[in-house]
Amino acid sequence: MAEEPVVSSANDDEFKQGSEPGACRNSMLIATDSYEDIAQYLKADVCQSDVPNGKSTSVVGDADDASETSTPDQTVKCQNRVDPEETSVCSEQCTQYDRQEVSSDDSAVGDNSEETATTAVTETGQNSPKETLPDISCINRQLSSLSASDGSPHSVDTDQVCQPASSDVTEPSVTAEEYLSPELDYVHSAQWKNQDKHIFILSKAGKPIYCRYGDEDRLVTLFGVMQALVSFIQSSKDSIRYIVAGDHKFVFLVREHLILVAIAQTKESSTHLLLQLTYIYNQVLSILTLSQLGRIFNMLHNYDLRRLLSGTEKTFDNLLNVMNQDPSFFLCAVRCLPLETSVRDTVAQSIAQNAKVKDLVYAILITNHQLITLVRMKHYFLHPLDLHLIFNLVSATESFKAAESWTPICLPKFDSNGYLHAYISYLDESCDACLLLLTVDKDLFFTLSDCKRKIMEKLTKHHSLKAICESIRRGNYCISEAGIPELRHFLYKSRSTAQFTSPKFEVPYTAEEDRQRLFRLYQHLHYRIHCNSRPLKIMFTVGEYETLLGWVTSGFELYAVFGPLVTKPLAINSINKLLKWIKKEEDRLFILNSPTF
Amino acid sequence: MSNTIIEAKIVVLGMTGVGKTSIVVQYISHGNNQRINPTIGASFFTCQITLDSYNVKLQVWDTAGQERFRSMTPMYYRNANAALLVYDITSRESFEEIQSWVVVLCVVGNKSDLAAERVVPVEEAQDFAISIKAFHFETSATTRKGIEEVFLHLAKSLIFLYEANRDPNMPVYNDDINTCDMPSVNTIKGKTITLDKEDHIAQQHHAKSRCCSS
CATH class of the missing domain: 3.30.450.70 (Beta-Lactamase)
Known part of the structure; x- marks a missing residue:
């Protein structure tokens, strides 16, 4: 009974807004849409x-x-x-x-x-x-x-x-x-x-x-x-x-x-x-x-x-x-590819320096629904809703893999009435990373194709390409890395950067139907916490197969899954440990600064 | 002795689903992809053909056939040196649609492996090609039949064009050409030069040749 107040007071002190794991360091990276x-x-x-x-x-x-x-x-x-x-x-x-x-x-x-x-x-x-x-x-x-x-x-x-x-x-x-x-x-x-x-x-x-x-x-x-x-x-x-x-x-x-x-x-x-x-x-x-x-x-x-x-x-x-x-x-959030800060910075620098083109609005490097880096024009932010459309376009279009492409695309949150022109090209046949350069000028294809060539040279020279491929190949991290045995899975969203992180699905969520069930449980938890008439800060529910804990503060949202027999104090203790672990790993899991051209 | 390098831009046009991308992918990467997804916007390929003392660098714009990308097509054929018009021999509609284009180098009937379902007779397509002074091919992107010939022919005619001109700026298509709005060849400005009597190749020559670089 007494645990709940304890958790909120203890952690509200520890993670004030702006210092919670994954909080953005300078101006916001994507958007702060709650x-x-x-x-x-x-x-x-x-x-x-x-x-x-x-x-x-x-x-x-x-x-x-x-x-x-x-x-x-x-x-x-x-x-x-x-x-x-x-x-x-x-x-x-x-x-x-x-x-x-x-x-x-x-x-x-x-x-x-x-x-x-x-x-x-x-x-x-x-x-x-x-x-x-x-x-x-x-x-x-x-x-x-x-x-x-x-x-x-x-x-x-x-x-x-x-x-x-x-x-x-x-x-x-x-x-x-x-x-x-x-x-x-x-x-x-x-x-x-x-x-x-x-x-x-x-x-x-x-x-x-x-x-x-x-x-x-x-x-x-x-x-x-x-x-x-x-x-x-x-x-x-x-x-x-x-x-x-x-x-x-x-x-x-x-x-x-x-x-x-x-x-x-x-x-x-x-x-x-x-x-x-x-x-x-x-x-x-x-x-x-x-x-x-x-x-x-x-x-x-x-x-x-x-x-x-x-x-x-x-x-x-x-x-x-x-x-x-x-x-x-x-969650209206974006997942980032886990990458060492030094590598990510080099990638962002390589892009920012070699794509200094007038009218280039965004340069985005993505892989399989994950963001690797984003370089943007000053004063323009990319909304997660728009970014999801870009992810979807790339993952649904096999033909981008065959050649460089040039296509008009409208990003409704950016401007629902006009097209941006997208130069789309995978970095390398061996690497599943796709580069998108978005501009308002429809005649820039060859300029941007040239930029891509230069970016590729830089990435190869700095061995960043290898590091990206390596991270893509390795896939998402395991929950065991956090060192919290009771915890089965979690979603953590940093609200200020609209980014989230979660480990890969492991036992008992390896079968498709179990994963689907877990997904619906997360949805339900999310819905209950955000429901209009009675929004909640913390929700702890025990089910037949697992225990769910949802916790929302002004800085982050956390949804955690435990075994069905976990006690409340143990669960709360675990998420405190988890938050410390995410804080320690935040440089790898999130993009915390936002380079501009 | 180093080879002379000719750079040329080619645009591939035609209705959706006729197999434009299949032809290009089959030629360039020998990828025998049975079911390629619809192209979004346009894809850009490059390839090189060495013929005699010439290195012909082809820059191929493979356009999307869907109606919504139609307004973008001028962007691709502007500054192009040659065009491939592709239709599907099993679709009358796709053949009729390419007839609204009037500036052509090659008319390509794809899916020749589906000859059993043919609705566009070879003779008719040949007649059309002759009438617009173009060349006609039939190909199959599935079996690669005829594809090599199309690109070889393109390279040959581009070399011919180069030799006739001796000008590094190759003749390009006029900016003004358009699809359905252009009922006849007469509306196109500039003169037509016949390159090869045997091959019935024609190339629109812009009075003031433009540089092909972007």
Whole structure:
């Protein structure tokens, strides 16, 4: 009981802001975006673009928080039960609205209705209109049949999903056989419905743009439903945020020209899903820029954006895969390649001295989603969100390995309306490090190619290239290096530099499914600590397989995993040791100063 | 005796998925990559061909075929000495699209290993090539058939061009050429020099030759 105050007071003294492990030494390296800032950014955007009166209440946050206060272990147990709190926290009208939905659900779905309670949460939650109820019942029927698959898998009925046109959905005249033609199979199969997470991108006019699984042309009806849901709520000057139906969450991100929808049964919080949608939206902007999107859709309301995005499916697929296993996305932080300070400084110097080119904004050396070094133009910072898009572009594009490349790229946090031009080249065939030189001048390719040659000469001369390759080959460090036997794994984020570090996954997290489980636990811990209505400073939870400890101060965030039998004093003692170890290693694990050209 | 060095810039154009990168990668690194990801922006390759007393250094811009990169293409063919127009013999659309380009040195029909699915007849492509005074090849980036010939031919014609001019500044494509906006050859400024009667090679000659260095 008494440990918690002890830990905070003892360590608040020891690690005042600015002296915690990994605190930046001079001006900030990347950006100092805390999770709260991002949350604010998400919220602000939604309000700005969608709710004309800009009045949003905290209904959403509360409902979300209340529904997710159960520990992951409890959640597993009550899989099929909808938390009654979910509905009770919503505003009165909202609840009423839900009941109507549920009742219409009854008539439509029959068997599954007991397990499929649906909760819709909107921006204001106050103006839920009742007069257009029949529309909702059609929509709801489709939604519920989609979510019905998990509630009672044996009773999945294909004909309920594949309604041909929204106008005659309520007509039971269509027989199942009509929909069971072979080419329609996959998108209406149980396998498709049971995918953990579906992501859809559609235009404001409801035209399909991207879906994670299956062929979007076969899902036109479903896209229509999503568009209808969004515009239905919008017609009452409100904005839909998410719907909870059984185990499924339907999260909506509505932007000026696009609608993004995540349908997940992964038990991730809606905040995390919304953040993922934001990354995907930024990925679209990164390819096309906001101004181009605006120009296209203002000219042609129902333009098929897939024409312009052709060939980029892999980039989206890759981003979604990585977001499902890399904590850097929800932490909004960047991982650095562990490297001796002297080596890193030499690399940064070599780049800064040999790339003195007018209009060169950033020089970035990366490897496999890790930052090696970053040299920037004075007064310009690179936001972690943008850096993740760069990581993703490089890891999703094999062709960069074959030759030097020159491509326009938009970094939405830097400037969502314009392109930077990127010179992209791997350092060496033997080395997995990729150099990016970003400029605003589109004619600089040969100049930058020349810079790269000079940088390479310097790196080879100083043996830095060898050191980088060596570090890449060695991979991440082992937890045993910290010398804390009780500790299994941890994530440590330095908030002032937006960088984080974590050891490699070892026993018992070597199997893919265990790693996935650990990832979800971290997500849950992160969500609980940052939840809007009741943010926590320290959280200690004991689960069946492990004990989790999360601790957030103004300078850092720490998430640690212990064995299930660890006691509180032992855990706290361990993280104190861990912080000392990180402090000792900070020069190797973080980039603490930020060179400029 | 040291060889004369000729530096030339080549741009590879064509619709997405016809196999532009495959051809270049197959030629330069003998990489038999079955499924190369779509090119992002443009990739830059260099290679060297020694022919007689000449060292021909080719700088190849392999462009992305997707529509969204179209606005960037002028950047690559500006200052180029030669262009490869690549189409897919199993795709009529890809052949029709290259016809909107009017400045050509070589028309290349790729995927000749898929002759069973051919929809663009050899004769038709040859006729088109002749009509724009270009040369026609068919290649297969999968089996490497015909690829060597394309680049050898390029090198030969570049040497020919060099000898005809004796000017280190090779003729380059005009800045003004554009894709779909250019309906006919007439809209291009500058004169056309026929290099080789047998080969039907034509090269647009900018009245004021520009230096090929960037």
